[in-house]
Amino acid sequence: MSTHKHHWETVDPYDGGLHICKKCKLSSQGERLATPCPISDAEHRAVAWLGQAGLYGTRLEAVRNGEQSITPVSFALLFELASNQVLSQLNEGRHRG
Template sequence: MTTHRHDWYTSEGYDGGLHHCKKCKLSSQGERIATPCPVSDAEHHAVAWLGQAGLYPTRFDAVRNFEQSIRPVSANELFELASKQVLSQLNEGRQHA
C-alpha cells in the first residue's frame, strides 16, 4: 500500500468546499479524503519514463511498448542521461577517427 500524500486544492468554497488532488485527480466534497494517494510526487513530476528499451515521453507509451518495469525520470535525471549519451557518442567518434 502506498503512503503518498494527496496534493489538494479547493474550488467552490461553499458547503466545506470541493477538494481536488492535482496528482490522482480524485475529488471530494466537504472533508478531504484521508486515504493515501496512489501517485507519488516523482510520478506526478516525471518528464519521461525509463524502461528496459529506453526512454518514453509518457507512461502510456512505455506500457504500449509492453515495458514490464518503468520508472519516472525527473528533468534533472533526463539532463544527466542526455549528457552521458552525448559524451559516450563523442568518445565513440574519437575512437573511430
C-alpha cells in the first residue's frame, strides 16, 4: 500500500475549500482526505523514466515500449547520466586518435 502524501492545493477557499492534489489530481471538498496518494514525489518530479531498454521521456512511452519495470529519473540524475555519457565519448575519442 502507498504511504505517499498528497500535495494539496486549495483552489476555492469558500465553504471549507476545494482541495486538489497536484500529483494525482484527486479533489476533496471541505476537509482534505487522509488517504495516501498513489504517486510518489519522485514520480511527480520525474523528467524522464529509465527502463531495461533505455531512457524514455514519459511513463506512457516506456509502457508502450513494453517496459515491465521503470524508474523515475530526476533532473539531477539525468544531468549526471548525460555528463557521464559525454565524458565517456570524449575519453573514447582520445584513445582512438
